Amino acid sequence: MTLPDTFQSRTAQALPTIAPAELKRMERFGVRAAFDDGAMLFEAGRSKFGLMVVVHGRIRISRYDGLGNSSLVTEHGAGEFAGEMSQLSDAPTLVNGHAVGRVEVLVLTTVALRALLVAEAELGERIVRAFILRRVELMESAACGPVLLSPNNNSQMHALRGWLASNGQPHKVLDPQATEQARALCARHNPQANDWPLVVFPDGSVQKNPTIVELGRRLGTLPALDSDQVWDVIVVGAGPAGLATAVYAASEGLSVLALETRAYGGQAAASARIENYLGFPTGISGRALAGRAYVQSKKFGVEMAIPAPAGRLLCDVRPLEVEMCGSLQRLRARSVVVACGARYRRPALANLSRFEGKGVYYWASPLEAGLCADAEVILVGGGNSAGQAAVYLSAHAARVHMLIRRDSLVDTMSTYLIERIAATPNIVLHTQSEIVELDGNDDEGLTRVKVRDRQQDAEHDYAINRVFLFIGADPNTGWLDDCGVAVDDNGFILTGHDALARHDHNNDQSGDRSHERGRDRPVASLETSVPGVFAIGDVRADSTKRVAAAVGEGAAVVSQIHGFLARLQEKS
DSSP states (O other): OOOHHHHHHHHHSSSOOHHHHHHHHHHGEEEEEEEEEEOOOEEEOOOOSSSEEEEEEEEEEEETTTTEEEEEEEEEETTOOOHHHHTTTTOOOSSSEEEEEEEEEEOOOHHHHHHHHHHHHHHHHHHHHHHHHHHHHHHHHHOSOOOOOOTTOOHHHHHHHHHHHHHTTTOOOOOSSSSSSHHHHHHHHOGGGGGOOOOOOSSSOEESSOOOHHHHHHHHHSSSOTTTOOOEEEEOOOOOOHHHHHHHHHHHHHHHEEEOSTTTGGGGOOOOOOOOOOOOOBOOOHHHHHHHHHHHHHHTTTHHHHHHHOEEOOOOOSEEEETTTTHHHHHHHEEEEEEEOOEEEEOTTTTTTHHTTTTTSSOOOOOHHHHTTTTTEEEEEEHHHHHHHHHHHTTSEEEEEEOOHHHHSSTTTTTHHEEEEEEEEOEEEETTEEEEEEETTTTTTTEEEEETTTTTTEEEEEOOSOOOOOEEEEOOOOGTTTTTTBBBBBBBBBBHHHHHHHHHHHHHHOOOOOOOOOOSSSSTTBBBTTTTEOOGGGGBBTOOOOOOHHHHHHHHHHHHHHHHHHHHHHHH
């Protein structure tokens, strides 16, 4: 049997063996089950389990897609275990497992698996590392998970692929005419113009032009949430700050629900390389850093819901309530941490929305980089994120035209990035320049970009198909209007004494004393003007816009949550 490349190079880590003494300790977490030769132990897209340790016999693991294609991954013998990252999330498995001969296994539920990982640190480390490597193999093979079919230049196709990739979901993309299977599927479902893309799920079901929410529900990233449950903490936003809060709070015994609009890691996950994060001298990609934090959160039992945008925060009830966007469901919590960061700014261009996903992008992931091979691209922005993206894209594109409105990058970008950009021959910096017009068509997408050079008072046309916008972000705080959380003049959330001062000033101006928060209560440095509501990361006023600072605030807020919950307990 030939093992996948990832397994060949790291066999001991991807396919570790459980020693008899370790298996004996694991017995208290699971139950034994037996299966006859050929029986299906678990089925792609349908079955859920935590871990299966082979006691006797063998389990054949096969990749499987909804089109009926199957390929062997490996066989687990006695002392080995079946499972990968889906099992930590209580999501449907992505592979099939069949018994080879009569098989006896020790079966753990997801809850029991998480308890094992915490109780058995060394063993837990080996299991988690194997899970991660197995997910990497499934993503690289692109032979399991949903299958997406669509003609070229479909913006919804790009959105679905970006969401799947950002959330570490294996998937495959097929041209509708690429294979007989694809042609037969399209003939059977007869998709019209608005039906693309077609998505075939691992269980064989087909959906026309699904939303990201529908994908999340089918793949298990968006679980059903109980409106009657009261969480100790609801974290809104799973960027570096929110993930840090989730990990630390859950590891200290608090029940945590994290709500994320698009993908874990937030905007930081789009960074090709973070080189000034402590402990990573050679740098680490934002996606890798976010992925590790996500796995940590699942290990400690954090409930994560993606995509799950918050629509309103209701502060006039206790427990606090978060109303979900697009539905009337309300989720209850004793405390809420607002870590929702900011929204990408969009320049005032007449037809911008027409080309979003069809030539205009707000991040630079491997998916976008693959579209730029040997082509010229334009990147707008002068901050660190723009600099990292420019350097990353320069390894794929023939030339990167970098547009900034200022005279130089000195005031907006870290020195090491400025020096790297200057040393990269295929990055061309255009100062005092801006895009004034986008043009193209529905079939090809973006085809032409007009740029104004204010220094020369001239306009230039570029035959360019890809534009990347990194022009900053605005605080994502509009959903807090009904709660009355105090914000500064730019919409960023005030915390600590600044929050109380602004809140009391607003009450004095309006004459409204009914919601006065009381100068007699203690105020924590990361607490907002509303008791029990905390703000961290980029959304907080005067925060340092760095990944390390966001992680620090995410950790620091947990002790303040403990203090608030203790006072809440004293009053009850």
